[in-house]
Amino acid sequence: MTHSHTLPRVFIGATYSSRTGSGYRIVALDKKGGFTAERIKTGKAVKISASLLRRVSARADAGETFAYQRNAPQGGISYTVAVEAGAVYALGLIADDATRTHRSAR
Numbered sequence: 824m825t826h827s828h829t830l831p832r833v834f835i836g837a838t839y840s841s842r843t844g845s846g847y848r849i850v851a852l853d854k855k856g857g858f859t860a861e862r863i864k865t866g867k868a869v870k871i872s873a874s875l876l877r878r879v880s881a882r883a884d885a886g887e888t889f890a891y892q893r894n895a896p897q898g899g900i901s902y903t904v905a906v907e908a909g910a911v912y913a914l915g916l917i918a919d920d921a922t923r924t925h926r927s928a929r
Contacts, residue, residue: 830876833858833913841908842891842918860909871909875901879910883927889916891923900925 837849839860846863853859856873879889879900892907893899900907907925911918916925 830856830913832915838863839908839912841904842911842920843904845904845908847905847908847912858909858913860905862905867905869903869905869909871906871913875906876910876913879916880914883914883916884929886927888919888922888924888926891925 833849833852835849835852838846840846847860847869848863849858849860850868851859853870853873857871857876859868859870861868878895882889888898890897890899892902892904894902900910910916911925915928917928918925
């Protein structure tokens with residue numbers, strides 16, 4: 824299965840926003856299934872690894888919700904908003920501001 828098939832939203836040039844409003848653009852795809860995005864205003868790059876996406880996907884499929892801006896041991900995806908935003912976008916997770924969590928759309 825190819826990366827573009829497993830994560831159809833992830834392609835070079837795709838843009839998305841974090842829950843805090845920062846815009847990001849995907850600038851490179853990783854052969855293993857991750858990607859690199861850069862913040863549109865600053866050009867600062869962040870890598871979203873394939874292993875992170877697989878772990879978060881498995882947890883979401885198991886029904887877990889993810890606390891905003893928390894690392895995995897604390898019930899989140901990543902403390903770094905840019906990494907959290909990339910995973911949320913790639914996996915199509917839904918934000919729930921009332922509970923301050925992300926969850927699967929499935």
